[in-house]
Amino acid sequence: MPQNAIEILKKDHEHVLHLLDQLTDTTTRAVKGRKELLEKIADELSIHTTLEEEIFYPAFKDATSKSKNKMYYEACEEHRAVESLVLPDLQNTEPDSVSFSGRAKVLKELVEHHANEEEEDMFPVAKEVMTSDELEELGEKMRKRKNALKKGH
Template sequence: MATAAKSTTSSARKSSGRKRRTARRDPLSIRLLKQDHREVEGWFDEYEQLEDDAEKLALFNQIALALKVHTTIEEEIFYPEERGDVEEDMLDEAYVEHDGAKKLIAEIEAMKPGDEFYDAKVKVLGEYIKHHVKEEEQPGGIFAQAKKGEEDLDAMGERLKARKEELMAELGGAKSH
């Protein structure tokens, strides 16, 4: 019994230590952007399991809204403020990847589930986003370089959060999350 209690205490200490290190390692702006990444990745996985066209449409609309908001806050706030701290080529590629994703989203929005290539386009969009996320999150990637820079990433996080709430209200109705 004492061993189990000791083990639990040790696990709790390790766990809370990990949280502190993660919080210190990832400022608010990076945490918010990564949270968006995880959420959309989960929705793409969920989409793969759906068979009902109405459910597919509803989930795709949710994905599209999240991606439009996410790309906008990165392009309006994160990327411009990271110029000089992050390699120019990486930021340029990120803008181009966003543009490609937006074009594919527009193509899918002009279709409906059941149309030829609808599911294939959603799958390719998911793979495209996964690649983009990897470029941002990998060691030496955009986020890693941003954390080494001069910008106050916690203050930027507050701006990202506020702009995301505005966009969610504007583009998605009154809901924000």
């Protein structure tokens, strides 16, 4: 059954948060596991943020009034914080260190906060201002783009 844009994004949130749970549950001895999980998380976040920034966010911004655009800009800044600061910092941290554990926890908290804001604030507004056909169409674009991105990873 086809999924609309919001369902796809929520499923991505669930998947990434599950991986982050696994990462934060590891110990300093799980060097290989931490590296593998972090690589998966980085790939999933990259694909997810690309879908949001290229497809969902522009459609959301176009469909909403200027008063709701604040959500768009906040979401973009949260992506930037994760992609430019927190994630690279974690990737450059030794997996067997206590610092890694702390940084992984911060990444998880940021992603949880971002996902909750989207699901509780942005997605309900999107459902109000976009038709179900528009959301299905965005979902189809996102599926195609996601498949192309996964081939590149």
